[in-house]
Amino acid sequence: MLYTQNRTEQRKFLAKAWQKFLDKKILDPLEDQLTRVIEIHPEYHTLIQNIESDYFPEQGEVNPFLHINLHLSLREQLSINQPHGIKEIYQKILNKCSDVHEAEHQMMDCIAEMIFSAQKNNAAMDHQAYIRCLEQKSN
Numbered sequence: 135m136l137y138t139q140n141r142t143e144q145r146k147f148l149a150k151a152w153q154k155f156l157d158k159k160i161l162d163p164l165e166d167q168l169t170r171v172i173e174i175h176p177e178y179h180t181l182i183q184n185i186e187s188d189y190f191p192e193q194g195e196v197n198p199f200l201h202i203n204l205h206l207s208l209r210e211q212l213s214i215n216q217p218h219g220i221k222e223i224y225q226k227i228l229n230k231c232s233d234v235h236e237a238e239h240q241m242m243d244c245i246a247e248m249i250f251s252a253q254k255n256n257a258a259m260d261h262q263a264y265i266r267c268l269e270q271k272s273n
Contacts, residue, residue: 145185226272
């Protein structure tokens with residue numbers, strides 16, 4: 135259910151997975167991945183239950199639902215090494231900052247930039263720009 139264009143359905147899925155985790159219920163593999171990300175973000179623990187909230191980046195707000203999904207997207211990319219070479223770039227960034235969570239956040243900035251640019255320009259995502267952004271962070 136996570137892979138839907140419906141914002142409310144995506145948020146309900148995250149909130150339900152988090153509640154199952156808190157209730158110590160058995161999680162399916164995707165729920166387990168989600169709750170691992172939520173767990174390392176204590177600032178989101180209470181926000182996850184409020185699926186109707188809006189978040190405004192221009193006011194310095196971080197959308198916890200988007201943030202969690204960016205973590206998952208990056209982890210999926212790393213697991214299959216797509217785009218090709220991303221694992222090596224990740225390792226360079228990790229060697230630079232010595233913190234897995236921080237390395238992911240640096241790389242997620244590039245994903246977010248690619249998505250924002252595509253939406254702003256009503257264009258396809260520029261994967262070459264994404265790789266260039268990642269490479270800059272790795273140097």
